[in-house]
Amino acid sequence: MANAQTPGEKLRWARANRRMFTGVAPRYDLANRVISLGRDDSWRAATAEFAVPDHCALALDLATGTGELGFHLLRRCDAVVGVDITPTMVEQAHRKVLERGAGKRFQLAIADGLHLPFADDTFDCATNAFALRNFADQPAALAEMRRVVRPGGRVVSLELTRAKSRLLAAMHRLYMEGVVPLLGAIASRGNLRAYWYLPTSVHRMPRAEELAQTMYTVGFRRVTYRLYNFQSIAIHIAEV
Numbered sequence: 001m002a003n004a005q006t007p008g009e010k011l012r013w014a015r016a017n018r019r020m021f022t023g024v025a026p027r028y029d030l031a032n033r034v035i036s037l038g039r040d041d042s043w044r045a046a047t048a049e050f051a052v053p054d055h056c057a058l059a060l061d062l063a064t065g066t067g068e069l070g071f072h073l074l075r076r077c078d079a080v081v082g083v084d085i086t087p088t089m090v091e092q093a094h095r096k097v098l099e100r101g102a103g104k105r106f107q108l109a110i111a112d113g114l115h116l117p118f119a120d121d122t123f124d125c126a127t128n129a130f131a132l133r134n135f136a137d138q139p140a141a142l143a144e145m146r147r148v149v150r151p152g153g154r155v156v157s158l159e160l161t162r163a164k165s166r167l168l169a170a171m172h173r174l175y176m177e178g179v180v181p182l183l184g185a186i187a188s189r190g191n192l193r194a195y196w197y198l199p200t201s202v203h204r205m206p207r208a209e210e211l212a213q214t215m216y217t218v219g220f221r222r223v224t225y226r227l228y229n230f231q232s233i234a235i236h237i238a239e240v
Helices: 007-035 040-051 068-074 087-099 138-148 166-178 180-187 192-202 208-218
Strands: 056-062 077-084 106-110 123-129 149-160 221-228 233-239
Touching: 007 040, 007 087, 007 180, 040 068, 040 123, 040 149, 040 221, 040 233, 056 068, 056 138, 068 077, 068 106, 068 123, 077 087, 077 123, 087 106, 123 138, 138 149, 138 208, 149 208, 166 180, 208 221, 208 233
Parallel strands: 056 077, 056 123, 077 106, 123 149
Antiparallel strands: 149 233, 221 233
């Protein structure tokens, strides 16, 4: 994993990501639907199911964005806390929470995922969707999720990944570098720069088996993963 090392590098990385996501927030959901050809919601539903096989009292959705994964968790949990470093994203999520009458069960906060404002063992599970590659220090983000989840709980990460197959990897690269920026720019009404970032960010992610090993190194137990969409999407499930 390529990760920022110094505090200054991490701060600059966080500021750059906040600026980028501020620009795409108003049409973020539509862009995700277009880029994923309508499949992103099913991946979030699967992520919530892996995180909460039965029921939980309190779940954390890290880098919640506009709250889409959080709402899937809400179907399985008494309450959800969604945090994101980008205020504009949190505003979009808050608008949905009010529209759906979920204000008492879905709480939102602006927070840095590398320094979560929660005590150890606060949550029954934690999730993130298409967020891990955006952290300046990916192992630190995983470790922070592990810290705030109680022993026996789960941390589940939905993320882009790189296929082992050369043919599939070439197909993914063609789609991500040749098609995704144009689709994203159209859906976001011209924000081409932000969606050029997407194919670049995939290169920051290890292959699925390498990320699983990193999760073990951080201290998780029983790490497994599932691959989707011709091995371009991975859901990692880890126990605390």
